[in-house]
Amino acid sequence: MRNANYNKFISDEYEKFYISSELGDIEQSWIYLQRIHIVSQSILVDHLKSHLNMLFYAVKIGDIKEIFGQALRLILAPIGNFLRRIPAGNRGTSDVSPFLRETIPDDLKEFIK
Helix, strand or coil: CCCHHHHHHHHHHHHHHHHHHHCCCHHHHHHHHHHHHHHHCCCHHHHHHHHHHHHHHHHHHCCHHHHHHHHHHHHHHHHHHHHCCCCCCCCCCCCCCCCCCCCCCHHHHHHCC
């Protein structure tokens, strides 16, 4: 559910992502995108936006595996949201199964409903 804290968190994390991306910090850029994904999974539009940003970033850095992984997730995300089969805590990147539940970091729990 969106609220002021959720909206601020998402906005701040995207801002941090854009900065780290421009600085060429690939690892930190992915961390911000993963955190956005974890929090936004339950809201379809935000969930898709997180995967689109991951796809665009993968294209930018030339990560072929991640490009294909994000294309697959863009297909699966609406189905998962519709069926309410979202794996809580999943980072959303191709290094983990799109069906794997992961531990939600403590600092993100307040944003997840």
